[in-house]
Amino acid sequence: MNPYRSLIDIGIKLTSEQNLDRLLNLILQNARAICNVDAGTLYLKEGKCLRFSVSQNTSLESKMGKEKFQNLFIPFTLPISNQSIAGWCAKNLETLNIEDAYKIKDVPYSHNSKFDEETGYRTKSMLTIPIKDKDGRLLGVLQLINKRGDKGKKVFTRQDEKVAEAVASQAAVAIKNAKLTEELKSAHLETIYKLGLAAESKDEGTGNHVKRVSEISRIIAEGLGLDDDFIETIYYASPLHDVGKIGIPDSILTKPGHLTEEEQKIMKSHTVLGYQILKDSKSKIIQTAAEIAYSHHERWDGTGYPSGLAGEEIPLSGRIVALADFFDAVTSSRPYREGIFTMAQTLKIIKEETCKHFSPKVTAAFFSSLDRIKKVHYLLSNGEII
């Protein structure tokens, strides 16, 4: 088959993938298949280094199992310099076609044999290609290892070079697009946090409550086995659950001691106010945020507010955030006090409140992921970036 015909399909496949991790795997997989090689590695440029990003190796993976093979690797970076093969290629922005990695001489770079020694693998032919964008800027390095074939010397031909360079050009566009998508999403998430935080700061919050609710809601959604879209949406939408507090008078929001019945009524209206701020949006995230703002104080038994919805009448997003918000609010310290309850007390209450305050499905997912939730809660409460 005409390799250029396959390259068109590869281009379409790569540029259709917006998730950077999946994309990097896809690039290496397709480059290996079209050039018929046993193994390969992909590095991404990170500052002045190359970060080792993906490794694939058909013979080792079939010998030791895929998982064990992946566990061989500890994340590492290489300097962009002439010492290593990938470093040389990145520094000089040129393809290197090597017949035998152990028989190179009179060049500044050399093959690091550590991996082969540890695994018993024998690296021989290597085709190392810089991944450059259309302005010639380095994005990463694609390394193909051990050309396969029935006959003759198993080395990379000039045709292999051309084909792999074409894949690298396609990969460059796809990587740039995936990074742009990630940047746009993360810029949006930042604005969402700012908005959530602006509302929270009126309420003397700790600053990280909105982030913790966001992370915990995501973990619960994952525990429920929901699809990636829902998980991402609740992650982005949940920080806005209390945005309506922006509309509550300071005198009520920050009043020490108990609120009068009238004041409580106003306070509770933050659910409806939040809904009003967020409704009528074309964005799925903001639509879901409006739903959450409205429903995160409803209770499974129908005794919540603002509408007294019960059971599955309450949107799933609202039920998830109800639990995440409760958990975080009662366990977190504030500048002027420790958490209201200890972790043990909190978990006991969540169990007791299942089918009263909380949805049973949601509490089950919460408990099934409790270790991850505790970890995220701990890290974010101590100012760590996760």
Next chain:
Amino acid sequence: MNPYRSLIDIGIKLTSEQNLDRLLNLILQNARAICNVDAGTLYLKEGKCLRFSVSQNTSLESKMGKEKFQNLFIPFTLPISNQSIAGWCAKNLETLNIEDAYKIKDVPYSHNSKFDEETGYRTKSMLTIPIKDKDGRLLGVLQLINKRGDKGKKVFTRQDEKVAEAVASQAAVAIKNAKLTEELKSAHLETIYKLGLAAESKDEGTGNHVKRVSEISRIIAEGLGLDDDFIETIYYASPLHDVGKIGIPDSILTKPGHLTEEEQKIMKSHTVLGYQILKDSKSKIIQTAAEIAYSHHERWDGTGYPSGLAGEEIPLSGRIVALADFFDAVTSSRPYREGIFTMAQTLKIIKEETCKHFSPKVTAAFFSSLDRIKKVHYLLSNGEII
């Protein structure tokens, strides 16, 4: 040259373009070049219709000039149905290869000869291809008109069909990506408006002030001849100029009558508060928003606040928003009053305040685009969507 080799380059070119308008032109241009045709049209699916999006025609454009050619078209849509050639292709998701548009019979569709009658053009061979994503969903239709060539019948070959179908597949990915980018940006902009609005609503604003400031700032930036990146950034960042008002006590923000000196000081701190909310961001938009929040009450002559910066010490973004904000604040009606000044008074003040309150370069750009600014201001003040 191997057409598949060119197709790889086309794929890279198309998927590198994130702006949908430019992309649609690029698709048609490349499809025409690789198939060697005189003219072409591109339709995008919109609901249950095809929207006419781009038309290119080498002979008519060279005869009548590019601009005059583009002026021939009034935006229109076609139903996705068997009556028209593009409609049939969209409905049946199949390529149509027609030798002569005036000699088709025994089929449900027919050629609309109106355009030819009006321009004297003679449409003959036509290759009409559905643009489908990888799940087979229709995104649009690519229509190539009048195959060129030195010899033989000027009709589309089976090879042309294959090549144009490959371009259509690449175009599909590029269109989906460009739309995704647009969606992500517009979702972010919505959240920014919500945040700006949340701050403004504390101040009994009219609801559209933040949008008007955003639009007017963009027009001024365009008038200054700034690059697309800056223009887009100020468009997204400027709605957040007053976000610090979220932190100003209601008692001061909504106090009728004059503020005491102490209250004025607190009120003025919305600049610094806004900066604090927005600073430390990785997003260019939010970084610029922080800069604007801080500096939009500085004055060219150094008598503004919070820092008394003068002239070009004040970031350009802050100088632009200072004018856009002033213009909109004094000309817009609020629920309880008309605009503070008439349009004529406002423009007189802006002239007088040039080199006092306002940057001379910025007021010059403002006056050079005054018609557009007035139009946007009028439309957005009357609840129209622009």
